[in-house]
Amino acid sequence: MSLSTVRLHQLLVAAAILVPCVVLLGAALWNRAEVLREADSSLIRTAAVMHEHASKVFDTAELAMDRVDDYAFDRSWSQIGSPGTTAFLATLKAPLAQAVAVWVVDPEGRVRASSRESDLGRDLTGRDVFGVHRSRDIGIYVGPAVRDGEGGERLFSVSRRRSTEDGRFDGVIVIALGTGYFARFYAEAAAPTAHEALLLRADGAVLVREPDDPQAEPRLPAADPLMRAIHARPQGGSAVGTPPGGAEERYAWRRVGEYPVQVAFSTPTAVAEAQWYENLKLYGAVASISALTLVLMAWLALRRARAEEAALADLRRESAQRMAAEGQLRQAQKMEAVGQLTGGIAHDFNNLLAVITGSLEVLQRRLARGDTDVGRFIDGALDGADRAAKLTHRLLAFARQQPLEPRPTDPNGLISGMIDLLRRTLGETVVVETRFAPQAPPIFVDQNQLENAILNLAVNARDAMTGGGRLTIETARDTLEGARPAVAITVRDTGTGMPPEVVARAFEPFFTTKPQGRGTGLGLSQVYGFVTQSGGTVRIDSAPGLGTAVVLVLPVHDGAAPVEATGRGRLPAQVPERGRRTVLVVEDDAMVRSASAETIGELGYRTLTAADGQAALACLDNDRDVAVLFTDVVMPGLDGPSLAAEARRRRPGLKVVFATGHGREGEDGPRPAPGETVLRKPFTIEDLAAALEAENRAQASV
Template sequence: MSLSTVRLHQLLVAAAFLVPCVVLVGAAWWNRAEVLREEDSAVVRTAAVMHEHASKVFDTAELAMDRVDDYVFDRSWTQISAPATGGFLASLKAPLAQARAVWVVDPQGRIRASSREGDLGRELAERDVFSVHRPKDIGIYVSPALREPDGSAAFMVSRRRSTEDGRFDGVIVIALGTEYFARFYAEIAAPTAHRATLLRADGAVLVREPPGPEADERLGPADPLLRAIRARPQGGAITGTPPGEAERLYAWRRIGDYPVDVAFSVETVVALDRWYDNLRIYGLVATVSALTLVLMAWLALARARAEEQALADLKREHAQRLSAESQLRQSQKMEAVGQLTGGIAHDFNNLLAVITGSLELVQRRIARGDTDVGRFIAGALDGADRAAKLTHRLLAFARQQPLEPRPTDPNRLVAGMVDLLRRTLGETVQVETRLMADPPPVFVDQNQLENAILNLAVNARDAMPGGGRLTLEIAQGSLEDGAQGVSITVRDTGTGMPPEVVARAFEPFFTTKPQGRGTGLGLSQVYGFVTQSGGRVRIDSQPGRGTAITLTLPVSRDALPAEDAGRARLAAPSPDRARRTILVVEDDAAVRLASAETIGELGYRTVTAADGAAALAVLDGEREVAVLFTDVVMPGIDGPTLAAEARRRRPALRVVFATGHPPDSDQEGPRPAPGETVLRKPFSIEDLAEALEAANREQASA
């Protein structure tokens, strides 16, 4: 073997060690930065979920205080101290899982009305939740967290009671339980080692999950999170090291206009643990590569080129694996977003079922002459409408919402919205319509089309801060395939959008509004709805020249339906209904109570059960049960399984499924068999009556 060949082999051996080491160091450094970026993004996303949850809780609490304020307005303290006020407060608190108590406090700081009888007469004069409101009206105040007499923790949200002359006449207080927030934070963060916090702007900790020592009830001046919140109150993300602790990744968001923030953090070492796992993989690959190269160095030079090709193949396979892992992570992220969307929508639909059912009961009682509760209906229905709109937006974004299209007169729909738009947009915006002469009916979901137009109108108002003109125009249009369509254009005289904003306008979560003013789901929801309806959307906009958004919808093959006059069927319960018994099965106590009361209001006799096992026991003892009214998703025995077993025992039994889950590609919900009906939440009392009447007709004909 010549000297040159020996030296060549020596160089190859050296390279066999050096090259993998260099590759390992470079890949390790790049992977470390990537892992930290991914962990930082996960922290920011979790903080955003916490922000959305807390915003809904505080908005609900403020709405509840508005309802209490309306109830006690112009009433004397003698009237407020009457038992009826406590009953009203208890009924208001019942569906609010986050609320511990609702109080009305007189100007001396004494609780005069409460949702809990044991709180009457308690003195709050020395408590900040009362005293801060005495000098002047400061709006909403959030107190530090305190221990309740039963050992649980809660914090108070308070505001002044409204008076005609602006004088101080007591406060309205809602106590919010910290365990409600802690449970939610534990669910969204598990099993990651984390620290989820709800805190006031001054650093007072309201909720901490997992719980910390009592000494941690307030962030110290040197805490990096508190310094960051003071520097950027609306939110952000940082890396910092608390006194005496390890370095952490933080993300925080301000809750609307409330003096409260949510924050989420994890230790940097949590992310680095994943990096260490990757290092072991890279080290193994590098070791295998080095051994292979060393072996090749001792082989004949004739085989060197073949071995180098094998190394190239190994690197290519490694790159393909990294690409596949990246695609898998992205797929898992999108799946998590879809699950979150569907879960929030299901919870909201349950809430809407309670609110809508209760309000319709109130309306029917008013129709019988009891008008004392009439002035509260508008505020409560407004809250239910906002919850429904959020649910519809989330479901349209997730492409899970079932549409209910029917022939619709576009002229009539747009003309009917003018008054609503004028009230919504304010006096500075002039609303005009340009209707089409005798337009053909469009095949579309009317409620969703109204929501889409209202959504676009609100966006247009925001683009015209100094006022302007909003024009709704209906004209002939065409679809992508050349088919005939009808176009509805929402045109404003606002600031307009540059091309780069127009290009991204329909992206989910993309918004140009200030932080806390928009979710970025508005135009995405409009796009999803119109696309699902078989239509198309076009944006025409230039900076300084306004924006025109055109919705082109398919023409209906059917004529417009006659006006529906079917509500008269609920005028009075029939004697035949009273002889029929409905078994109501629902694991959520509030939904179960509302459903049972609504069915009872229709004239039926009801019995209830909290789960499938209890329902089967009721069926064995109640032979008069004619219809099983059951939720679909329940712990233990779910709705379809319960229905199958119940009909095996009682073949003549009819079933009505009530579900808040809309059908999608993977979960279509129960497929109704003969004798079964599916009722979607939230449902109106008319929908419920129609479903029960249909079930009873089928039983009578069986």
Template sequence: MPIFLRKRSIVSLSVVLILLVGIIGATLFLVARLQEDQANLQRSLALELRVARLFSLLQDAETGQRGFLLTQKQSYLDPYDRAVREIGGEMDALRENNRDDDRLRQPLAALDEVAKAKLAELRKTIDLVREAKSDAAAALVQTDEGKKLMDRAREIVRSIDASEQQVLAERQAYILRTAHLVRSGIILALLLSILLGALTIRDSQKQFAAADDANAALQLANRKIQDEMAQKERLEHQLRQSQKLDAIGQLTGGIAHDFNNMLAVVISSLNLLKRRVERGDTDFMKFVDGALDGAQRAATLTHRLLAFARQQPLAPQPVDCNAFVGGMSDLLRRTLGETIKVETVLAGGLWRTFADPSELESAILNLAVNGRDAMPNGGRLTIETGNASLDEDYAARHVGVPDGQYVLVSVSDTGTGMTPETAAKAFDPFFTTKGPGKGTGLGLSQVFGFVKQSGGHIKIYSEIGQGTSMKIYLPRFFGDDLEPVRTPAASAAPIPTGTPDIVVLVVEDDERMQRLTAEAFRDLGYSVLQADGPKMALQIIAERADIDLLFTDVVMPDMNGRQLAEAALKARPGLKVVYTTGFSRNAVIHNGVLDRDVNFLAKPFTLEQLARKVAAALSRAG
């Protein structure tokens, strides 16, 4: 190689090396700055956490004070005492960790002043109660001074949070720019390294050939990776399809299995009943009871499936969950047995929710029974109420959960707990961890469907060996036009009966159902007229002025039950109407909720259910 060419090569290599060293040095400097910015970011996050912790302690202190004012039990002051012990330390840590930040000095001082004032206000009310001056304590609370202090603390916390969010955004933007520069420096250093290598090996044909071979191998590897990724996507798609088919198969198999068992009980009981009657035997009531039990179980299974599918008709009302849970205490203790200790923790100032009381009772009972089954050797079951707010962050992490205010009903046990895999499947229909014959696997599915249909959310928290907590979030009710209901109580009154002077018109397009329904009314003592459809029913109404109640199916050809009732009420304004259907969505149910003016009886129904629904409709004003 000529000398001048060799010198030019050396100069080129030297220039490239100098540039490479300079870029590496600049990159290291940027990396150091990036680490410092990340440390500042961590300090900002730690500040937000400590401020949130301090505000949470203030809330705990207020919660403990409220519990003590309501109950005058010392144990309720535990959150208050813990907060008093920890608030000072938290405040000192905030000042120490941010003493060089002039921007935070005034807000932290204001927060410290408000926290001290709030604790003093809480201490004053507590001391008044201890001095048997409950009225004075109540008067102090009603001045809203405590609320103003909490609002002021909340305002300061939000101000600090907003300020830190702005700082965080600026720091994150700066970190991003620095990261881009670091990445650009690395890329440039890499390019210079490649250039340096190219200058070093440009005279070697073998090394060029090796580089070409390596490049070809890299391309081949890339194509192979792409092929493998495509194959993986195809397999994942097939797996998802298979999982869907498995879920459908499990659901179908579970339904078929349970219905076959129930139909077997009904058919066998009726066959044996027929043989006994043909022989003239009178000992056949056990077969009647068996058939009724099998049919009732089938109806219950259908109801649970509709609940899981979110298609059962609901009759929501404003509910005071404190009164509701309190009214269920005796029922729960009788149901769960003596080995289970039932505790209720009812929040003060609880909001109302808007839900179907009977379905809510069934949901709480289902969760309580599941908790009992998880404690075979006994334990403690705690039912707790509270107000809860789910923010946009939580809603974004839980698909289908709107943010907003909710009423929380939590059922917790001290049982065996669930693995994450079991908890993930807990709401699947027919999934159960119980032995054969000890559970249908539809209890939690029914609870899940009811909560979702009511616009709520349900969450499982469980640890093996520690227990499980099921949290139901039902939307807060803001209306004030209706009185809240208490827990529905099973009536012990005898089945109400009618008299022959009360005339009922039964409208049913299914001949067998029409005949059986008419016989049921006659058995209850009513006079009965029958129509096989809306047209015949309207003719009878036009001819008979003594009809007191219209009992009509909803889904019928030509005209549905709601349209029939509207036409009948035009002719007879005082006519009472009861609707019935086996369908879940129809003319009297909108978005899963019954219309307010509707008397509705779902098929199949028992004689007692029919008697009580008709008696209630006849006694209803208007």
């Protein structure tokens, strides 16, 4: 063996030892950066959860103060100090788990009305939640955390001036929030490691600290790293700092809306590094084994090279197949998750729309009688509510939770009836053609949704045909899974077409290739949701420069011949006198309950209200004049269908109207029995009148 060969083997052995060490060092540095980056991401996510929770609490408190202000606006202090106000405040506070008490304080600083009778007459002149409002209206003020009496719960107060016509100071409205409510939520939201969750004011005063530390200062000094970071970026962010005399900390914070309050979450850097140290042990073991293996196996390297190359090729193929399968799984999970998300958003949004539409329409009707000229503002609000409702319907359609009204439908007849509308909508530059399958069987779909889907696809096609082109709508017999007969409706254009990567994402919600302001990205998602909810399938055939064809495959109706669609007119909002028939309104949301009762009262009915099923049953037992039960479907405790069943057992002649903001309850929503009607939120006053009139007609016929 020559000297050069010995040196070559020595270098190979040295490389077998040094290379794993270098790799270990590089991997350790990279892994530390990844561990700290993940720790920062976790902090930011936790702070975002805390921010969302605090925003809802403070917004709810502000809404509650607005309700108290509206209630007390035209009342004198003697009226405010009456038992009726105390009962109102107690009722308002009852559903607010975060609230300890609600006070109305007179200009001398004494509590004149409170949700707790023990607070009446309490002197707040020395408290800043009262004093800061004397000189000027500063809006919402958040006071420091204090103890509620000796040995009582810690709380902090949110206050605002009481509204007056001339702007003078005439007392304040205060809501006391318990710190324990926030601390319990923070404890659940935080990871089970060393951390500190804070709710603090802009001046550093700590409102909530979790975990609680009796030795900690009640206010963060301006030199504290967190306070310096907040002053630099008050809207939110993340940072790393070392407090005086302590170890390095990692912070994330967010400002709570426009309130002078911040949420912050921190954890020691050492906690994140502990995971890194565990990883280093594994890396060290792997590096040691690798070095030993390289030394022992160096002389077999050449012999095994070809076998390893073949094995590596197999591994690459396996990895590519696995990545493709994982990509398909992620896409399916993403589509399902977005469907669930849109369903939840639509439910909450519909409740808000019910309040907006009902309240503004009542207001519009009253103003129309000559109170004042603000109709244009109400019309604008109603238009905004209508747009929000349409967006909600699109979200529900993608989520496949939009209530459908399927009926036997002649596809050729439906499309023929749309041709004039399509030609007017698309303009003279687009030629519209039809190719119908002879004697196409009827399909079982919601006619309105199918018309909307075809119109949506036609508008997309027009936008893709710059300078005009040809739009062809075809019908043909087809089949679905299991050899079920179906009809394929194809909307084909001569536009620019789409590349494969765009086709792959076309059904994703909010994905659009149109310029900003030209589309929401929900059109094809809505089509996808409607078709799949109807039991069919949808596909896109497209290529750049070859146009696009969207094919809707819908199941054939296996019953009687199709019926012609009939238009449905609205009932007039002004209904005739009905002898003050009594309607019992049952709704767990106080705002929706109040708006519904006001709207029904505006239609000429006498109304009673109940916050839950048990209260409604008690009201039915006490008032025999109740003719109609108007109830929400999803409520805590006794839900709407159960309440209706029990109420009609007690009162067989009682009529029921269900009001629901969900896309569906159970599998297909509440199934109305004879004498029952389902009204979908958001509903207009005309929809409500129609539902109540239907019940009146049903009752009159008995």
